[in-house]
Amino acid sequence: MTSTLEQRPLLIPVPDGAFGPTTQLRITRSIGVYTALWLIVLVVAGAATGDGWRAAALGLIWPGGGFVASGSFVMAAVVLAIFVLGLVVWWFFGATIVPPLVLAGTAWWGAASADDLDHVGLxxxxxxxxxxxxLLVHLARHRAQVRVGAALNRELATAGLVVGGAPDLAAGLPVAESSAEDLARLRFGLDLALQPVDEFTGFTHLDQYREAALRYQLNALSYGLSMAQFTRTPAFGGYLAEAQRNAIEKMLVRRAWAYWAHENAWGNLKWDPEPVENSENIMLTGFYGLQIGMYETLNDDRYSQPGALAFRWNAKRTYDHSFGSLASSIHRNMNASDYTLFPCEPNWIYTVCNTFxxxxxxxxxRLHGTAYATEVQPKLQAAYDREFVRPDGKLLGVRAAHLGMTWNFWASPSVQTTTTYWMHAALPELSLRTWWLLKRGLEIRDGILHLPTFATKNLDPGNYLMLRDTFGHVVTMMAARELGDEEYAAAAQRTLDEREPIEDRGGVRRMERSSGLANLYASLGRFGRENGLRDLVSHGTPEAWRTGPVLAECAYPDVLVAKAVTDGQALDLVLLPGAGPVRTDLAIERLVPGREYQVTGAATSTATADSEGRAIVTVDLGERLEVRVY
Known part of the structure; x- marks a missing residue:
């Protein structure tokens, strides 16, 4: 059960101005730099005697300026298109050097082609x-958003939104039983994770810089396995914990993290492959740190030991880290940032990345008694409210740290829904309010969920294909289930189950036309529950789960564990066969050494724990089987 805090309206913050304070400084500085450059160009355009120098200068104040001055408007359009492409490259790869290089190159091109500069004034x-x-467009839109926000706040004042408090761990947490379909979907992730650590068969291999990168697939893989353990089998380690460890250790393979050396070079103009220490690399430290936090909450603290995470660059250079150094890096970077949020790619601050x-x-x-989150959480909440929430309550997806600018297409419902899910653990009020706003655009007809129309509705970020709105349904299922809106979660899951073609390979099932990332996030949504992420991240597990008997080993895929829970004394299991009928052994640990236990559902009725508290129980598994050790 979960207690509730005192109910109070979760209103949209009313802004003090058209921009947040830090954004105002960034934009003012950017305009000031541009004004200085414009004045220098004005002097050069008036004083230079050669058309080439004048055209080169004019090409620096906006792309294609030299060609416009020469009356070559078609060439100016070509140059502008090239510059826009450079901006896309800058955003996609974090390559800060690309736009200025393109601007300088096209200015030189314009100078080389300069002839009769008759349009200097233009x-x-x-x-x-x-x-x-x-600025005028922004001000007009801002005023309109303020009016919308005021109307929404009148509704929010009586909406009755309530942020839940901490669960009563002593009373236990809910544990459900997985269906055969649930386990077939989970096996997709298990098979990816249980291959050798240096192998990546079945993963998407497109690039290592954006959403299709290996690291994001490994993150989602690990999160889904952890959530399945938390909500279905907290008293099972075995191959499920091994799979989580493999996902964590695959992140240490150089191909998964070497991207940072390149992004640091072309984004920060610094060659340093070190992926954690003093680096604005939250796409690794934050995402990876959460993997480890989830694993440690459910299993053991091996990755908190000094040097447990060894990022090996070459035979001579290894960067040794741990869960603690990842957390320390995040804390340091948040404190150093004027926004508190800090970049995911060089320069680009993403609201979703900072939730990780x-x-x-x-x-x-929670696990180690530090006060990192306690210190930065109020500043982070204020930064979201002032700098990354529009007056109409909509979350901004990204902002340029240096220039202060943002754009709307990266604030799509899918981006906001994903962010809503991941911020629920640490920023529950913002999460709950954002979900209330997002839900207004959803519609359930005949049990099927219909998403709002937007430009990137059909984008699958795991493969960059615009095929279907599957990913939108996946993240809606995640968020709705986490926020306790089971009607919408069930409709999203039903839509996916009824609509998506399924690939079935020997009992391993996945959505055939969707990326690995979409499938792995779907597993996270499938195994989620109300407050599942928040409980796992913020509150942890009951004492009974940490001390009671556990199923430590069983054969995969012979034994599929649908449920495993302990009350601190007894162990209750629900097992399904994964490869046909089989007689197999189960290893039970954390028993009282030397004690004889009663067993139901197994081939024998008793089991005696050895000196290390371990016993072997043999079962005949041909269909759903309940086993109890007590």
């Missing part, structure tokens, strides 16, 4: 005009 006017128009960072800190504080 060229000089374009940049300031676009800045003024951009704060979740890592919350987990580490």
């Amino acid at each position: 060229t000089l006017a374009v940049g300031p005009t676009l800045i003024v128009l951009g 960072g704060i979740n890592t800190l919350v987990s580490h504080d």
Whole structure:
């Protein structure tokens, strides 16, 4: 059971101005730098005697400026298109150097082609005009969003949204039983994880810089396995814990983390492959730290030992880290950032990435008695409210740390829904309010969930294909289930189950037309429950789960564990066969040494624990089987 805090309206913050304070400083600085450059170009355009120098200068104040001055408007459009492509590359790979290099190169190109600069005045006017128009558009949209926010706040004042308090761990946490279908879907992740650590068969291999990267697949894989253990089989380690360890250790394979050396070079102009220490690399430290926090909560603390995480760059250079150094890096970077949130890619601050960072800190504080999250959480909450929430309550997905700018297409419902799920553990009020807003765009008809229309509705970020809105349904299932809105979660899951073609390979099932990332997140949603993420990250497990008997070993895939729970004294199991009828052994641990236990559902009726508290129980498994050791 979960207690509740005092009910109070979760209102959208009313902004003090058109921009948050830090964003205001960044934009003011950016406009100031541009103004200085524009004045220098004005002097050069008036004083230089050669058309080449004048065209080169004009090409620096906006892409294609030199060609416009020459009257070559088609070439100016080509240059502008090239620059936009450079911006995309900058955003996609974090390559900060690309836009200035493109601007300089096209300015030189314009200088080489300069002839009869008859449109200098027009060229000089374009940049300031676009800045003024951009600001006016933003102000108009901001005023409209303020009006929408005021109307929404009137509804929120009586909406009755309540943030739940801490669960009563002494009374236990809910544990459900997995269906045969649940276990068939879980096997997709298990098979990926249980292959040798240095093998990645079955993973998507496209790039290592964006959402299809190996690291994000490993993160999602580990999260889903942890959630399945937490909500279905907390008293089972065995191959499920081994799979989580493999996912953690696969992250140490160089191909999964070497991207940082490149991004650090072309994004921060610094060659240093070190992936953790003093680096704005929350896409590794935050995402990876949460993997370890979940694992340690459910299993053991091996990754908190000094040097337990060895990032081996080459034969001479290894970066030794641990769960503690990941958390320390996140804490240090959040304190050093004016936004508190800090970049995921060089320069680009993503709201969703920073939820993984704060979740890592919350987990580490709970497990190791630090106060990292306690210190930064109020600042982080304020930063989200002031800098990353629009006046109409919509979350902004990304902001440029240096320039302060953002754009709306990266604030799609899917991005917001994903962020809503991951922020529920550490920022529950913001999560609950955002879900209330998002739910207004959802519709259930005949049991099927229909998502709102938006530009990237059909994007699968795990393979960059625009095929179907499957990923949107996946993250909606995750968020709705976590926030306790089971009607919408069930509708999303039903839509996926009824609509998506399934690939079945020997009892291992996955959505055939979706990426590995989408399938792994679907597993996370399938095994979630109300407050599942929040309980796992913020509150942990009951004492009975940490001390009572556990199923430590069984054969995979012969034995599929549908349920495993202990009350501190007895162990209750529900098992299904994964490869046909079989007689097999179960290893039970954390028993009282020398004690004889009664067993039901097994081939023998008693089992005696050895001197280490371990016993072997033999079962005949041909269909669903309940086993109790007590």
